[in-house]
Amino acid sequence: MRRRSLLSKTGALLAGGMAMSVAGSGRESLDPSYRILPDTKYETGVFVREGTSDGPTAMVVGGIHGDEQCGYRAASEIAGWQVGRGKLVVLPKANRVAIRRDRREGAHGDLNRQFPTGEKPETRLARAIWGVVERHNPDVVLDLHRSVGIYGYHESSVGQMIWPTDAGNASEYAKRTAEELNGNVVPWYMPFHEYRRGGELDGSRPMLVHKVAGDLDRPGYIVETTEFFLDADTRVQWEKAVATDLLSRHGIEQRGNR
């Protein structure tokens, strides 16, 4: 409710202050820097935000699974950042087909099983996404997901986890980010919802972040926020808080923050 009124206020401001781009549908007032797979049903925007000084490059991906709203909503908010230094590349809605259907899978199955290490990605969409990775050569990659339950409690659930790659400081950073969230964002009286660090990811599975580990040997993270007991807006906020904290550990901060 609060969010909606804030959105409509921002919308009114934009409409009053300047000619708003009418490309998107209201919510999408930002123009991407470029699009991958233009004029196809997969067409989706990439947002490149460059800071005023040199620094690391980070990439944030959301919407690999189309029914995981908090991932692509958090990524969409981050896509609107201005950064102080370095470069931030955001692909908020990786799988447009799946998002449109509000299903995990798009036209060619589970997109996050199409990134084998040491080989070309298996589908056109996966190749285009990996193309973005290769084009910007990021120092760190974040992939934002939503899970169903709580890891270790609910069957085959990976909720409230941050999975680092086995590269650089990723594991240490994941641990510190989890501690930061648990100290400042997750209420003490929701102990099952504390974030935890997952085991280190390597190239052994055909997922995007696993390929970042296997092919590039760089820090990367899969962030999983649960839908169990959390309302939709809170999931977005917590997911964004995890991403913000991880990005700042890698030297990327929203300008004006801190």
Added chain:
Amino acid sequence: MSGAVNVRRLFLGRSVWVWYLLLVGPVALGAFDTRLMTPLALPGYVALTIGSAFGSYLFPTLELWVFWGPLLVGAYFVSVALAAASHAVRETFVAFK
């Protein structure tokens, strides 16, 4: 006072529903909007999480919201017990007056 009235009060008396609201109200509010989550919800929150953990192990195909059912039913029986216990405590105090 007849036995029938006592039985009705034991299972449907006002204090049963007061306890029920205390147990279920805060956790339902917290699930509806996380900003309304408070420490008062802790008993229901723990019961729901642990209960649904067992539930998802026994019935892995069910969605987790299903386990609100057993929570709502279970909370009723806990409320009956709490109402009876609090009644007994009150009686004890009256006896000492």
